[in-house]
Amino acid sequence: MLEVQGLKHYFTDEQGRTVKALDGIDMHVDDGDYVAVIGESGSGKSTLARHFNALLQPTEGRVLVDGMDTAAEENLWAIRSRVGMVFQNPDNQIVAAIVEEDVAFGPENLGVPQPELGRRVREALAAVGMTAYAQQGPYLLSGGQKQRVAIAGILAMAGRCIVLDEPTAMLDPRGRREVLATVKKLNEEQGITIVYITHDMSEALAAKHVYALEKGKVALAGTPEEVFSETDELERLGLEAPPAGRLAAKLRKAGIKINGNIIRDEELAEALWP
Amino acid sequence: MAITLEQIHYTYSPGTPFARVALQGVTLTIEKGDFVALIGHTGSGKSTLIQQMGGLLQPSEGKASVDGIDLSRKEKEIKAARGKIGIVFQYPEHQLFAETAYEDIAFGPRNLGRSPEETDRAVRRAMAQVGLDFDTFAQRSPFRLSGGQMRRLAIAGVLAMEPAYLILDEPSAGLDPRSRRLFFEQIVKSHKQQGMAIILVTHNMDEAARYAQRLLVINEGKLLYDAPPREIFAKYQKELEEVGLAVPAAARLAAVLRARGVPVPADIITEAELEKFLLTWVKKRGKK
Amino acid sequence: MLSDITLGQYFPGTSVLHRLDPRSKILATLCFIVIIFIAKSSASYILLCAFAICCALLSRVPLKLIYKGVKPVFIIACLTALIHIFSTKGGEVLFSYGIVTVTALGVEMGAKMALRLLLLLLFSSLLTYTTSPIVLTDGIEALLRPFKSVGVPAHELAMMMTIALRFIPTLLEETDRIMKAQTARGADFAGGSILTRLKSLLPILVPLFVSSFRRADELATAMEARCYRGGEGRTRLHELAYGTLDGGCLAVMLLLTAAMAALRWLS
Structure with a gap:
């Protein structure tokens, strides 16, 4: 689905200095994969996200979406209809004043004719559980519901990959759960590829693969088990392992023997009291 | 000397089809030097409640006062009371407006009628409190700072009013773990050194468990619980979940361990406590 | 709260007028405005009033609400009437005191002018x-589309209006939040001279502008990410379509126009 080869993204700041936002990223995301990208503020996460649907162009290196180079102008719309973005602020990505019209915005831009258009909108709203709100104004929705509408907008474009850039940062716990559950369901039931950018490790636990960024480079990569067991390294990156992982590491340091990679509550319980 | 709310009711747009009851009979007292966490899901009445405390909304019914000053009085008279209460709203960096960081921070103290010398002293102290170096940042434009620095600058703008009570509405939202930790270290320091009362509105149960001495749980405009966090998180796990809240991650982990048969006491709510317990427990078990 | 502001004056319903195609309604309103200025005789005014009352009743919008819509021009209408009453000379003198004379013609002209204004507003508020x-x-947008070839940016105008409608509630909420935040910092927005008042608005206006620019920027990125590239080749979820009702509307307006023309030029 996504292939990132030696991606560098440099820009010049106000003082005229060159900032290396991304400094040689290699990454591979399979069809139907669920990848979490973690890193502290300024690590380059959001810049990376914007490369996946050609909102940014590489300074060096390549980004391929289903084999299409994001640097080639003629691929632009095919890439953007395939890879959708959900941004942090739920308010600033809803265009229309009625939910169903907003979901239709993407496919309308692609020129999808009726009745196909109506069907897509209905199916997309149903997939994120927002059918009941089709006729409402977005300002009446909660943050979690707005993000689900944004996801529906991508599904209606027949997108196969959703890139979410800190989608829950502005939401309450309920909204967080809604978004996570929706993402998980789409990944499992419809095989939608997910790239989930966050600095909340508990949200990254649901992923199949995790990339931790530091100053525009990949510092850690692997399964959640592999990445989150590196508690010291995560600490150095300004991140935190999930509670069970942190506790397991502390107990180990105190000389208690705990086997295996521990990142989830149940795994710690299993290790302590088999 | 305290913030007292007596039987506060509040309804938005009363008498219209859009009327919405936000608070129904909330009574509570916040003493000087308290560290209180206020939790409740979105729409539970949290933000209405803090606006009542700050005198920004007049109650439909009931009485609110700060250090004996009735907040239902005229604009001019409650200005003195407003100076005692600082409110850091969600995403406070969105309220920055002045040309320099110094001017922005000085806005509050000047409005309160402080002299230029007092204001200058307050600005310097507030910047030190949030960890912004005076010489580096005072003359910079607020809009040229990084997101984290803007947030700290905005908080300094409230601290410079030297409030006796500081209300923080989701102050760590959107911060990464490291910035979050640093932020709370500074707040705890201000609380301890100046005896400033803190009212922390949060969605993060771990923050509530770790820092607050007292926990207020609000649901559908009513105060559900008012007790130390340890007591509430130990006793009412199920009830909290029913109102859309949760217990801290450490308490959840403790519950999983308990279900497995590890004898974790019910009153463990922070990671440090759980770690301490597990260390002694594992060692004791090893000896047997 | 916010909902009443957002919906503007819209009163949800399913009446005949509600179900008409918006294009028909806009055209009918324009047509009516033109007709108002053809009206001259008392008979034509009676016909217009009768028609307007029928429409108001058909809309099923509570009369109280309609009155509220017309109220703002009531004073202006009264003033207009008074000016005409006192300045028009001719006809039978009804009342005279010093230099003030009120004539029958004056009263008639005054009443007609006031009626014109009220009818104008009544009709547009019904829309x-x-x-x-x-x-x-x-x-x-649909009505402007034919003028695209002469350079009327129909799609862009409509997109701007849609986005404005979408963001009005958001910006109102934001203004409220910023005002509260500054009030909590001791800001005072009332009192003082105009200059101090304007100055006291800066702490609200600057953050509001900054955040609006940020929102606009983020929205533009989001729209681009969703393949937006102007109006070319776009389809619409809800295409407007004329129905039998619209045919009826057209017939009624033609009849009304004919009747008015007849009253003016044939009698």
Whole structure:
């Protein structure tokens, strides 16, 4: 689905200095994969996200979406209809004043004719559980519901990959759960590829693969088990392992023997009291 | 000397089809030097409640006062009371407006009628409190700072009013773990050194468990619980979940361990406590 | 709270007027405005009033609400009437005191002028009461589309209006939040001279502008990410379509126009 080869993204700041936002990223995301990208503020996460649907162009290196180079102008719309973005602020990505019209915005831009258009909108709203709100104004929705509408907008474009850039940062716990559950369901039931950018490790636990960024480079990569067991390294990156992982590491340091990679509550319980 | 709310009711747009009851009979007292966490899901009445405390909304019914000053009085008279209460709203960096960081921070103290010398002293102290170096940042434009620095600058703008009570509405939202930790270290320091009362509105149960001495749980405009966090998180796990809240991650982990048969006491709510317990427990078990 | 502001004057319903295509309603309103200025004789005014009352009743919008819509021009209408009453000379003198004379012709002219204004406003508020702003935008876009070849940016105008409608509640909320935040910092927005008042608004206006620019920037990125590239080749979820009702509307307006023309030029 996504292939990132030696991606560098440099820009010049106000003082005229060159900032290396991304400094040689290699990454591979399979069809139907669920990848979490973690890193502290300024690590380059959001810049990376914007490369996946050609909102940014590489300074060096390549980004391929289903084999299409994001640097080639003629691929632009095919890439953007395939890879959708959900941004942090739920308010600033809803265009229309009625939910169903907003979901239709993407496919309308692609020129999808009726009745196909109506069907897509209905199916997309149903997939994120927002059918009941089709006729409402977005300002009446909660943050979690707005993000689900944004996801529906991508599904209606027949997108196969959703890139979410800190989608829950502005939401309450309920909204967080809604978004996570929706993402998980789409990944499992419809095989939608997910790239989930966050600095909340508990949200990254649901992923199949995790990339931790530091100053525009990949510092850690692997399964959640592999990445989150590196508690010291995560600490150095300004991140935190999930509670069970942190506790397991502390107990180990105190000389208690705990086997295996521990990142989830149940795994710690299993290790302590088999 | 305290913030007292007596039987506060509040309804938005009363008498219209859009009327919405936000608070129904909330009574509570916040003493000087308290560290209180206020939790409740979105729409539970949290933000209405803090606006009542700050005198920004007049109650439909009931009485609110700060250090004996009735907040239902005229604009001019409650200005003195407003100076005692600082409110850091969600995403406070969105309220920055002045040309320099110094001017922005000085806005509050000047409005309160402080002299230029007092204001200058307050600005310097507030910047030190949030960890912004005076010489580096005072003359910079607020809009040229990084997101984290803007947030700290905005908080300094409230601290410079030297409030006796500081209300923080989701102050760590959107911060990464490291910035979050640093932020709370500074707040705890201000609380301890100046005896400033803190009212922390949060969605993060771990923050509530770790820092607050007292926990207020609000649901559908009513105060559900008012007790130390340890007591509430130990006793009412199920009830909290029913109102859309949760217990801290450490308490959840403790519950999983308990279900497995590890004898974790019910009153463990922070990671440090759980770690301490597990260390002694594992060692004791090893000896047997 | 916010909902009443957002919907503008829209009064949701399913009346005949609600179900008309927005294009028909806009055209009918324009047509009516033109007709008002043809009216001259008392008979034509009676016909117009009767028609307007029928429409108001058909809309099923509570009369109280309609009155509220017309109220703002009531004073202006009264003033207009008074000016005409006192300045028009001719006809039978009804009342005279010093230099003030009131004639029958003056009263008639005054009443007609006031009626014109009231009818104008009544009709346009009926349009906004029975058409949601969103549908109204669609109607305007569709009506402007033929003029695209002469350089009228129909799609862009409509997109701007849609986005404005979408963000009005958000910006109102934001203004409220910023005002509260500054009030909590001791800001005072009332009192003082105009200059101090304007100055005291800066702490609200600057953050509001900054955040609006940020929102605009983020929205533009989000729109681009969703393949937006202008109006070319776009389809619409809800295409407007004329129905039998619209045929009826057309017939009624033609009849009314004919009757008015007859009253003016044939009698």
